[in-house]
Amino acid sequence: xxxxxxxxxxxxxxxxxxxxxxxxxxxxxxxxxxxxxxxxxxxxxxxxxxxxxxxxxxxxxxxxxxxxxxxxxxxxxxxxxxxxxxxxxxxxxxxxxxxxxxxxxxxxxxxxxxxxxxxxxxxxxxxxxxxxxxxxxxxxxxxxxxxxxxxxxxxxxxxxxxxxxxxxxxxxxxxxxxxxxxxxxxxxxxxxxxxxxxxxxxxxxxxxxxxxxxxxxxxxxxxxxxxxxxxxxxxxxxxxxxxx
Numbered sequence: 108x109x110x111x112x113x114x115x116x117x118x119x120x121x122x123x124x125x126x127x128x129x130x131x132x133x134x135x136x137x138x139x140x141x142x143x144x145x146x147x148x149x150x151x152x153x154x155x156x157x158x159x160x161x162x163x164x165x166x167x168x169x170x171x172x173x174x175x176x177x178x179x180x181x182x183x184x185x186x187x188x189x190x191x192x193x194x195x196x197x198x199x200x201x202x203x204x205x206x207x208x209x210x211x212x213x214x215x216x217x218x219x220x221x222x223x224x225x226x227x228x229x230x231x232x233x234x235x236x237x238x239x240x241x242x243x244x245x246x247x248x249x250x251x252x253x254x255x256x257x258x259x260x261x262x263x264x265x266x267x268x269x270x271x272x273x274x275x276x277x278x279x280x281x282x283x284x285x286x287x288x289x290x291x292x293x294x295x296x297x298x299x300x301x302x303x304x305x306x307x308x309x310x311x312x313x314x315x316x317x318x319x320x321x322x323x324x325x326x327x328x329x330x331x332x333x334x335x336x337x338x339x340x341x342x343x344x345x346x347x348x349x350x351x
Contacts, residue, residue: 167338169232169263169348172202176213178220180227180271184284185237191285192244201345202231205263208332211318212266218314219270227277229267229284229328233260235342249325250287257340264335266320267328270311278307284328292325 172179179202184190186200204212216226238261239254252258259265270278281300282291289295293312308327315330316322323329 168206169203169341170206170209171349172204172209172212172228172231175209176216178225179212179216180225180275182227182229183231184229185233191287192241196237196240197345199346202228202266203263203345203348204231204266205332205338208264208266211320211332215314215318215320218317223273224278225271225273225275227269227271227275229269230260231266232263232341232345232348233258234344235261235340245287247287250285259331259335261340261342262335262338263341264332264338266330267326268311268330269328270307279304280308280311281305281327291327293322293327294324 173181181200181202183197183200183202186195186197188195190196212226219225235254235257238252238258241251242254245251246253252260267284269280269284272278279301281295281304282288290297290300293308311327312322319333320330321333323331
């Protein structure tokens, strides 16, 4: 009888230890917003360096948007101190995007010009090292991508932008760029956003989605390319890519 109880106790103890080990393993995997099943970068060494000897295909290249359409206005905030970190993060004010994505953005600009409007771009390709700095300040996956898995910006497959009139003046929007408040969300229904701002935001979303861009729900200014996952993460400074 005593032997029977000893065996039952041993089996129960083993089961508890197994569950505890599994739970601990899962806890290690779930950190800073990374859920089980998501890709976690073990080190910066897995990031692709497009300056290597292996030439990328035409569709994978990063191009300067002003080489595609010089009529698109730039206000690259991270090349200045006018951003939420209040420090300059880029050495040059450039908008780099994958070739096909840049061409789609050019078509959006052309469509807007027929209405007397245009695009002003705040950010395009962003080195992964910059995303790491942002995460240190604002570790909130609603607004900054967790560098453990990288962002669409790190792939050259996302763009932050707004609308301007023929004189270059920004149209009224729900908030300024990088305003991390509820008002920046596309589904915000508060009365502190004017009807004109909502209309302008909806117009921007409409012209961008017509070219296949995917709007981010928490930021009216952010749009992803529909095939963003086809491109690798990069951590190359802007001035090193196709120097002008």
